[in-house]
Amino acid sequence: MILIGERINAGFDPVAQALKDRNAENIRDLARKQEEAGADYLDINMGAISKDPEDMVWLVKTVQEAVDIGISIDSQKPEIVEPALQVCENDSLINSTTAVEEKLDGLVPLAVDYDASIIGVTSGEGGAPQDVNGRLEHAATIFSRATGAGIPPGNLFLDPVAMPLKFMQEQASNLLKSIHQISNISDPPPHISLGISNISSDATERSLINRTFLVMAMAVGLDAAICDVTDPKLVESVATAEMILNNEIYSDSFVETYRMA
Amino acid sequence: MQIPDVKSEWDNEISTVKIGATEKEGGTRSANISVGGETTLPFLHFEGSTPHRPVLAMEVWDIPPDSWPPVAREQIEGVMEDPVEWAQKCEEEFEPDLVCLKLKGCDPFGQDKSPEEAAKLVEKVIEATSIPLIVWGCGDDDKDNEVFTLVSPAAAGENCLLGTITEDNYRTLAALSKADGHKIVAESPVDINMAKQVNTLALDIGFELENLVIFPNSPALGYGIEYVYSIMERTRLAGLKGDRLMAQPILANIGGEVWGTKEAKIPEEEKPEWGDHRKRGPMWEATTAFTYLQSGADIVVMRHPESIKATKLMIERLMEGRGE
Structure with missing residues (x-):
C-alpha cells in the first residue's frame, strides 16, 4: 500500500501559519512525523492560502531537508508544479x-520530462461523474494519454474520486465498483x-469511517491512499488488510513490521 | 511461433553481506567473500544480476565427530581430534569458501566445554586459517550466550558470521556482533512467519538487516526438503518484490541433516540394492545442496569433500554466461 500523508496542507491553520511565517521547523516536524508513521509520499497542498509558486518551492525544499520519501505536489497548475519539480530531489508525484x-496537455508532459509519477482524477469538463461508467471513461482517457506519452503504468495513479458519505451515501458503493473495474484496465495495472x-x-467518527472504507477499497484493488498517516488505527488497519490480502507475509509483530518496512 | 517473454521485473535487490576481513579491513583473512545482491531468482542471468556466486562452507567441530558415519569421517582421519589441524586441512585440501566451526563441545549436556576454551579455540583457528569463518553455537541458549560473550570479542575485527539468533534468544548475540563487527545467522524453524519475526526483532533492537543472513532450517533430500524449498523461494520472492525484512541472503546448513539419513549412512553391505555408499552419501549431500541453491540459498554448510567439489562445479556451470 502506498500511503500519501495529507497533513502538510495549508487548509490546516498551523500549516498556513508556518507557511506565512516561513517557519521551516514546524513543516519539517510534520514531515518527520508522517514519515515515522509510515508515509511513502508527503502531499504538499497550499490550499487557498497561496497561489505563489515560490511558496510551493519553499515547502518542497523544506520537506526534503527533513525526509527522503516521495513528495506529492498538490496542484493542477503547471506554473506551480514545474518549479516545484525542478527543486524536488526526492521521488515526485504530481x-x-x-x-x-x-x-x-499541461501536466502529462511535466511528468514525462521530470520522470515524476502523476495522479489522474476521474473528472472531466462536467465535473466528477458519480456513476461507474462515467468514472471509467475518464480513467480510460487519462490512462491512454499518460501511457501514450510514455508514462509507465507504475507511475500512473488513477483516482476515482471519493465523495462525502454523509451527503452522497450511495456513492461509496459506486466507488468500490469503479476501483475494481479500473484495476482491470491494463496488466500490469496502474496504481489506484x-x-x-x-x-x-x-461526519462523526471520521477515523472509523476512513479506515473501514480504506480496508474495503483495498479489498477491491486500491493500492494507494492520500490519508492521515498519523492516525495509528488507520495504519494498523492497512497493515492488517495487507496481511489478509497476502501482500505481506505474516509475522507475530505484523503491525510493527509493516511500519518498519 | 513467437516465444513469449518470461522476464519478470523486481523492485528490490537482496542485501549484500560481506564475511571476513582482510588486513586492510582490520582482520587477518586473505580475502573476504560477499553473498547476496541478487536482482533475480537463482541463476536467471537473462533476467537480472547475480553479482556473487553462492558459497560453500565446510564443517569443523571442536570435538571428534563421533556421530558422523564412517564415510564422512574417514575424510578427516588423523585431524578430527584437533580442530585447528582439521580446519587447516579443510582450507588446504578441500578448498571451501569458508570454515564453519561448530562449538558442539560446549553443549552442557555433552562435554560442557567452557567459554574460555571456546574463545581460545576460535583464536587458534583464526590463526591457522586464512579464509572467512562461521562460528556456530552448541544450540543451548544460555550456554551459547555465555560462550559468544567471549568468542565474539576473541574474533573481533575478523567479520565472522556468528550463529544463531532465534525468536527466543537474540539480544546477546545481536549486541555482541554489533560491538565486535560480526554478521549473524537468524534462525527460524521451517516457518516463514517466524523468519520474518526474527528479523523484525533484530531490527527492532538496532541490528542492521544488511548484516544478517536467514537460516530457515534445511532438512535433507527426502526429509521435507520440498517444504523448505518453497519457504526459501517464497522468502526470496518477497524480498525481490520489496519486503525488506525478507531481502537477506539465505543459508542452508545441510551437513548434519544429510549425514543423519539412512540413505547417506547405510553401507552397501547392508543394502546392496542401494549401491556404493561411498558415492551415495556424497551424492545425497550434493543433491540436497543443488536443490537449495535453486531455491535461493547463498551459503551452504556441508561436510564431505566430494560433495563440496561436485557442488562447486555445479555452481560454476550455473554461473557461466552471467551478464552475457
Whole structure:
C-alpha cells in the first residue's frame, strides 16, 4: 500500500501559519512525523492560502531537508508544479491532472520530462461523474494519454474520486465498483488511489469511517491512499488488510513490521 | 511461433553481506567473500544480476565427530581430534569458501566445554586459517550466550558470521556482533512467519538487516526438503518484490541433516540394492545442496569433500554466461 500523508496542507491553520511565517521547523516536524508513521509520499497542498509558486518551492525544499520519501505536489497548475519539480530531489508525484484536455496537455508532459509519477482524477469538463461508467471513461482517457506519452503504468495513479458519505451515501458503493473495474484496465495495472478523508467529510467518527472504507477499497484493488498517516488505527488497519490480502507475509509483530518496512 | 517473454521485473535487490576481513579491513583473512545482491531468482542471468556466486562452507567441530558415519569421517582421519589441524586441512585440501566451526563441545549436556576454551579455540583457528569463518553455537541458549560473550570479542575485527539468533534468544548475540563487527545467522524453524519475526526483532533492537543472513532450517533430500524449498523461494520472492525484512541472503546448513539419513549412512553391505555408499552419501549431500541453491540459498554448510567439489562445479556451470 502506498500511503500519501495529507497533513502538510495549508487548509490546516498551523500549516498556513508556518507557511506565512516561513517557519521551516514546524513543516519539517510534520514531515518527520508522517514519515515515522509510515508515509511513502508527503502531499504538499497550499490550499487557498497561496497561489505563489515560490511558496510551493519553499515547502518542497523544506520537506526534503527533513525526509527522503516521495513528495506529492498538490496542484493542477503547471506554473506551480514545474518549479516545484525542478527543486524536488526526492521521488515526485504530481497531484493531479483530470481528464480535461487542457489539464492533460499541461501536466502529462511535466511528468514525462521530470520522470515524476502523476495522479489522474476521474473528472472531466462536467465535473466528477458519480456513476461507474462515467468514472471509467475518464480513467480510460487519462490512462491512454499518460501511457501514450510514455508514462509507465507504475507511475500512473488513477483516482476515482471519493465523495462525502454523509451527503452522497450511495456513492461509496459506486466507488468500490469503479476501483475494481479500473484495476482491470491494463496488466500490469496502474496504481489506484483515493483521497480517503473526503469520504468522512463532515461526519462523526471520521477515523472509523476512513479506515473501514480504506480496508474495503483495498479489498477491491486500491493500492494507494492520500490519508492521515498519523492516525495509528488507520495504519494498523492497512497493515492488517495487507496481511489478509497476502501482500505481506505474516509475522507475530505484523503491525510493527509493516511500519518498519 | 513467437516465444513469449518470461522476464519478470523486481523492485528490490537482496542485501549484500560481506564475511571476513582482510588486513586492510582490520582482520587477518586473505580475502573476504560477499553473498547476496541478487536482482533475480537463482541463476536467471537473462533476467537480472547475480553479482556473487553462492558459497560453500565446510564443517569443523571442536570435538571428534563421533556421530558422523564412517564415510564422512574417514575424510578427516588423523585431524578430527584437533580442530585447528582439521580446519587447516579443510582450507588446504578441500578448498571451501569458508570454515564453519561448530562449538558442539560446549553443549552442557555433552562435554560442557567452557567459554574460555571456546574463545581460545576460535583464536587458534583464526590463526591457522586464512579464509572467512562461521562460528556456530552448541544450540543451548544460555550456554551459547555465555560462550559468544567471549568468542565474539576473541574474533573481533575478523567479520565472522556468528550463529544463531532465534525468536527466543537474540539480544546477546545481536549486541555482541554489533560491538565486535560480526554478521549473524537468524534462525527460524521451517516457518516463514517466524523468519520474518526474527528479523523484525533484530531490527527492532538496532541490528542492521544488511548484516544478517536467514537460516530457515534445511532438512535433507527426502526429509521435507520440498517444504523448505518453497519457504526459501517464497522468502526470496518477497524480498525481490520489496519486503525488506525478507531481502537477506539465505543459508542452508545441510551437513548434519544429510549425514543423519539412512540413505547417506547405510553401507552397501547392508543394502546392496542401494549401491556404493561411498558415492551415495556424497551424492545425497550434493543433491540436497543443488536443490537449495535453486531455491535461493547463498551459503551452504556441508561436510564431505566430494560433495563440496561436485557442488562447486555445479555452481560454476550455473554461473557461466552471467551478464552475457
